[in-house]
Amino acid sequence: MIFNQTQREFAEAVKQFSRKTLLPDYQTRERIGVLDRQLLKQIGELGFLGVDLAEEVGGMGMDAVTAGIIAEEMGYGDFNISALPVNVSLLGSIIQRHAHPDVAIEWIPKMISGEALVAICLTEPRGGSDAAALQFRATRDGSDYLLNGEKASITFAACADASLVFARTDNGTGARGISAFFVPHTLPGISQTRYDDLGSAVIGRGSIFYDNVRIPKEYLLGDEGKGFTQVMQGFDYSRALIGLQCCGAAQASLDEAWAYSKEREAFGRPIAQFQGVSFPLAEGESTIASIRQLCYHTLALRDADLPHTAEAAMCKWMGPRKAHDVIHQCLLTFGHYGWSKDLPHQQRLRDVMGLEIGDGTAGIMKQIIARERVGRAAIQY
Ligand SMILES: Cc1cc2nc3c(=O)[nH]c(=O)nc-3n(C[C@H](O)[C@H](O)[C@H](O)COP(=O)(O)OP(=O)(O)OC[C@H]3O[C@@H](n4cnc5c(N)ncnc54)[C@H](O)[C@@H]3O)c2cc1C
CATH class of the missing domain: 1.10.540.10 (Acyl-CoA dehydrogenase/oxidase, N-terminal domain)
Known part of the structure; x- marks a missing residue:
């Protein structure tokens, strides 16, 4: 691009x-x-x-x-x-x-x-992949709703000032009957926790508890019972952006590994002269360049108002997965120094891994791609 x-x-x-x-x-x-x-x-x-x-x-x-x-x-x-x-x-x-x-x-x-800072709250303790099976409830009380339940594994849970919450507003199952609400955290009945994670502590992943939180109907997003389908369309956007976050992190490790390969010597020459060192880095460059192009292509489709659901799912599974592999290779290029916490590769490795899960796993992304290609024939019952 x-x-x-x-x-x-x-x-x-x-x-x-x-x-x-x-x-x-x-x-x-x-x-x-x-x-x-x-x-x-x-x-x-x-x-x-x-x-x-x-x-x-x-x-x-x-x-x-x-x-x-x-x-x-x-x-x-x-x-x-x-x-x-x-x-x-x-x-x-x-x-x-x-x-x-x-x-x-x-x-x-x-x-x-x-x-x-606003958090997006879809996942619950019972699971996140089958998002449409959520159980969190919003019950009508006059012109307000009362929210009750726990949202789990939420980015910025510990520090968010408001949340965008998906809740079931009728007794149906599946995507129908799910509504979305904008919930300021100044309302009574909200408590926030923080998990002890493998990486990305800065984003403060945690749970948000809603105990009889009263929210006026003006805070409904989209139509009652249709929030899931309406709001979820927005996720195609973040999937391409996440792919690019991962490309950035992998590129930083690649640049650092190339620089090191020119300085570090073994067997009387810079290690960059060994194809066993330079070829894996060259492969990493190629992988990241191709994912980067896919991500920008996906965003250009969005800008042109063209369908991009399958492309976005490709960005989302390949971005963190391949960035993880590339960063791993960069860490190895540094030999024993790479194993030290002094260098950033180990942290990038842990941080990008979080997004192999967050915003939907590779398994779910591949399901979306299959569904885009063959429709309902790809849905398991
Ligand atoms: C760093 C991070 C940030 C997050 N941020 C947020 C956030 O801001 N808001 C939010 O709502 N959630 C967030 N999540 C939660 C995340 O979206 C869920 O963890 C994710 O959707 C998977 O749900 P689960 O963990 O409950 O796994 P489960 O749904 O229990 O799945 C367990 C395993 O089974 C696999 N699996 C399940 N069903 C299928 C299938 N049909 N086909 C193939 N494989 C399948 C999954 O891929 C996974 O490997 C975050 C998670 C992480 C790690």
């Missing part, structure tokens, strides 16, 4: 920020393990959050490809921080499209400025 002039200028600005400000402290932030809200505001002030959202709600009305550039360039400096622009683009576009205008105008500008 060849970027236009505006996209190239944007890429350069994010690249400078990511490499100068984010990259040096990637591991320190993870050791601290709490999202730095000042950094979030700084990213907002720089104009890197929600660039693709409409100008009326504080965005820049830019294209999805530019949002992808931000995800990739930030992923290079800090994979976990790159979740922030992805979150604002995904949730901002859902809120912009489906929320009551008063809710949209109150919350989206705060998300874009980095003052508010």
Whole structure:
């Protein structure tokens, strides 16, 4: 994909920020393990959050490809921080499209400025792959709803200021009867926890508990009982952006491994001269270049308002899986140094692995691709 002039200028600005400000402290932030809200505001002030959202709600009305550039360039400096622009683009576009205008105008500008963080809550303790089987309930009480249940494994659970919650509003099964709500966390009855994870501590994955949370009907997103099908369409977007976050992280490890291969000597010569060292890195470059192109192609399809569900699912399973393999190879290139926590490859490895699960596993993505190709013939009963 060849970027236009505006996209190239944007890429350069994010690249400078990511490499100068984010990259040096990637591991320190993870050791601290709490999202730095000042950094979030700084990213907002720089104009890197929600660039693709409409100008009326504080965005820049830019294209999805530019949002992808931000995800990739930030992923290079800090994979976990790159979740922030992805979150604002995904949730901002859902809120912009489906929320009551008063809710949209109150919350989206705060998300874009980095003052508010919103979590998306689909998964429950009983599971996430079969998302349409969710049990979390919203019961009607006059013109309000009462929310009850636990949402599990939620990114930003520990620090979110609001959540976008999927709940069953009738007694049916499957996708029908599921509604989506925007829930400010200032409401009584909400508690938030944090898990002790293998990586990505910065994003504070955890559970959110809703105990008789009263929410007015204006906070419904989309139509009652149709939230699942309406809102889930937005996920094609985040899947391509996640692929690019992973490309950024893998590219950082590749660049570092190439530089090391020129300096490190064995058998009286730089290890770059051994094809056993350079060819796996060359293969990694090829893999990441092809996934990057697929991701930008998917975003260009979105910008052109063309179908891209299968392509998005391809980005989502291949991005983290292949980035993991490439980063693993880079770690090995550093020999025993690669095994040390001083180098960032082990952290990138753990961080990208989280997104082999988060936002849907490879198994579910492949099901989506199969369904797009052969329709209901691909659905297991
Ligand atoms: C880092 C991270 C961030 C996350 N962030 C969020 C978030 O912000 N919001 C949110 O709602 N959720 C989030 N999740 C949860 C995530 O979406 C779920 O973990 C995921 O959808 C899988 O659900 P599960 O863990 O319950 O696994 P299960 O559904 O129990 O599946 C277990 C295993 O069985 C496989 N499997 C199940 N069904 C099939 C099938 N039909 N075909 C093939 N394989 C199958 C799965 O691939 C998996 O390997 C996050 C998870 C992680 C790790």
